[in-house]
Ligand SMILES: Cc1cc2nc3c(=O)[nH]c(=O)nc-3n(C[C@H](O)[C@H](O)[C@H](O)COP(=O)(O)OP(=O)(O)OC[C@H]3O[C@@H](n4cnc5c(N)ncnc54)[C@H](O)[C@@H]3O)c2cc1C
């Protein structure tokens with residue numbers, strides 16, 4: 029608990045957009061007496077309470093768990109997806125990392141396959157469709173063998189887990205100069221292809237998911253590494269290499 | 281035949297501004313017929329589920345496509361149910377309020393999932409899991425249901441592993457397990473501190489596979505606002521498209537609610553911000569009984585409140601209690617930093633009071649103990665509302681690396697929120713509302729009192745009695761969704777078809793939804809919905825929280841209607857109905873929380889015993905432990921909605937297998 033006696037005063041420049049058709053604009057707000065122990069979203073909550081009482085539309089933003097795990101939140105803060113704090117979702121960002129009197133710009137994810145719904149809310153349903161294309165292991169309920177019938181090397185299980193921690197937030201896409209969804213897609217392909225259970229569908233999965241990613245209009249990967257730099261779960265870039273290998277293997 | 285109870289003096293009733301209830305003449309509730317049949321088969325407990333499965337009628341595969349099932353919610357319960365029903369060939373429509381089914385609140389579960397695999401050979405068995413759950417639930421759960429849950433638990437792990445859920449493993453390649461609050465065997469499977477996430481992604485992927493196959497139609501960003509009951513049967517839902525504001529009707533042959541718990545009635549809880557009671561409350565208003573609404577679980581290890589802007593509380597997984605030691609200073613008012621308090625001036629109070637279980641006592645006991653030491657003025661941190669959870673010993677014993685491997689992500693989360701480093705100074709924790717054992721009443725088939733309405737996961741009241749054991753909610757959600765519901769709903773559907781849906785019933789539900797929205801938008805008062813929600817939450821925490829008394833509950837029952845009345849006269853909701861309007865979404869949820877809060881307090885007031893998470897200060901033993909009153913309260917309280925106040929139906933609980941005893945963790 030920090031003992032800073034007085035709260036901070038901040039200037040926010042926030043992207044407001046009424047709907048997909050609206051052109052949108054930056055709007056400036058002053059917020060005062062912000063406690064350093066507040067989370068970034070709590071700071072916006074306080075502003076929104078004020079806006080509602082003034083009869084204005086509160087700033088729409090997505091959020092739910094506020095624990096960095098559901099992947100619902102996401103804003104570009106001062107030009108960086110989820111803000112400058114490393115490996116941190118927007119909801120886990122706290123105001124103690126900002127200076128008093130700072131000017132903070134807040135914008136939505138920007139990428140053609142993620143159209144703005146309203147203000148900071150975007151439509152990420154393209155991610156679900158990539159999973160639909162093949163991001164699963166086909167095993168109807170009740171048909172599974174005993175869990176110990178297939179041992180899995182600890183290193184493989186751990187590596188699969190690391191890839192599986194992707195929360196589907198979309199920061200990687202927002203950060204990528206090409207608007208590529210490679211890191212997201214590669215994380216799922218890596219998770220499943222490292223496990224023995226994922227082998228039977230390994231080729232078809234990689235092919236279908238990559239093709240769906242392209243069909244959604246995401247850009248290609250040129251290895252800039254911006255994605256992994258903003259990724260709140262630190263999904264590594266080498267997952268993309270694995271995805272490409274699996275894809276090539278499948279396309280032979 | 282109903283008898284009147286609990287007259288609350290000469291208190292006058294609040295004007296019914298909402299058309300939404302209100303008490304008449306100060307009578308809190310009346311009593312109706314007891315519930316005699318829960319549809320559990322008879323015979324030896326280990327055969328009952330087998331029997332039920334065999335007696336369930338089967339639907340002709342060719343007909344399944346024509347049978348339409350609505351599943352509201354895509355958490356572990358709803359996601360697994362929708363996927364499985366799709367795999368079986370039913371025509372499924374699924375809803376969630378998030379932008380993707382993968383974000384349901386189950387994603388946040390950290391610690392693990394129980395299963396009676398006995399992979400460790402440490403004496404676990406289906407019977408032991410059954411026994412522990414009945415006992416842990418303080419003898420307020422049904423034996424038949426709990427036994428089935430323990431039986432099915434083993435299939436869940438198989439299913440999840442086959443789906444690619446990356447559970448923690450040992451070097452030999454087999455699954456690792458750990459022991460979890462209240463259990464002396466190691467039966468909890470886990471995926472680092474993200475077990476819920478990994479299990480939910482497994483269910484989500486199965487669901488997306490069915491969406492691709494065309495068996496499930498998914499509607500994200502849709503909120504269910506009412507249930508359509510036609511001819512006495514659940515036949516559909518009214519939902520609001522949260523992007524366009526459009527009110528839509530969806531009809532079906534059966535409806536499944538998997539909408540999670542209602543802990544957010546307390547405003548501050550470990551639940552996700554959007555968790556709400558609207559779906560089950562609306563169903564309750566339409567005739568579904570509400571089971572044990574007052575049973576709330578307060579989790580002992582959460583990060584304490586830091587200020588009045590606080591929007592939610594964050595849980596620190598209970599697995600931390602395996603290695604962390606809980607303590608407070610011996611002296612009240614000791615404000616020295618932890619490091620300056622010598623060993624002999626620390627009170628490791630859980631180890632002291634409960635030598636057998638120490639830091640691993642069940643949640644309700646650990647929570648109350650924390651409250652007690654804070655009430656004695658020995659709490660730490662701001663406002664004295666916290667106790668230490670100290671890893672110094674564990675770090676000395678196991679090394680920092682080992683501790684980091686086990687709990688690294690939790691420590692990081694703690695540091696991010698508090699700015700304090702738990703490797704060098706003890707964590708501060710305090711209890712917070714976490715889980716609601718209460719929920720819509722269901723029978724053995726998971727069917728509510730409205731035929732055709734099934735309720736699964738945290739939304740029902742079924743398996744945990746008055747207190748849920750750690751790592752058992754994930755188990756229950758997946759047992760319901762993958763294995764129980766798909767069988768039992770088939771029996772209901774096979775007995776159909778149930779005819780045309782009455783257009784009048786649909787129109788009536790639709791109109792009710794619209795007028796509520798119009799009303800909320802037209803009040804145009806001076807306080808936000810959130811500010812009312814905060815006040816309601818505070819009131820519930822103070823009067824119907826960790827400790828409840830007749831006096832506190834009566835106070836709450838006086839205050840809630842007043843506050844609700846003020847809400848309906850003075851709430852301010854900006855914006856329009858036909859757009860994405862988060863202020864409107866919240867206001868709608870808060871309105872339902874008011875009504876639920878009242879029922880919770882009535883339930884808590886009528887149950888004058890203490891049991892599990894429900895602690896009535898009047899009912900404790902000489903040591904301050906919860907004292908049950910089996911003679912008078914060994915029943916499920918199933919509440920029917922009534923315009924004149926709720927009507928109580930009692931379902932007697934019999935224990936044939938586990939002998940009723942007072943819990944003792946000493
Ligand atoms: C922080 C935390 C940690 C936990 N850790 C553990 C653990 O380690 N082990 C364990 O066993 N349990 C744990 N629990 C409890 C467990 O996670 C939950 O009880 C369980 O996941 C609930 O699952 P569910 O499917 O019933 O509901 P949820 O996962 O809450 O899903 C509810 C679904 O309903 C939808 N919904 C809700 N209302 C509406 C509406 N009106 N209209 C449309 N859709 C709606 C939501 O969109 C969502 O899809 C934890 C809980 C919390 C809060």
Ligand code: SF4
Nearest residue numbers: 194195197198200259
């Ligand atoms: S890869 Fe990282 S940034 Fe991209 S969606 Fe997953 S968690 Fe978010």
Ligand code: FES
Nearest residue numbers: 092094099101119
């Ligand atoms: S709100 Fe869930 S990750 Fe941020």
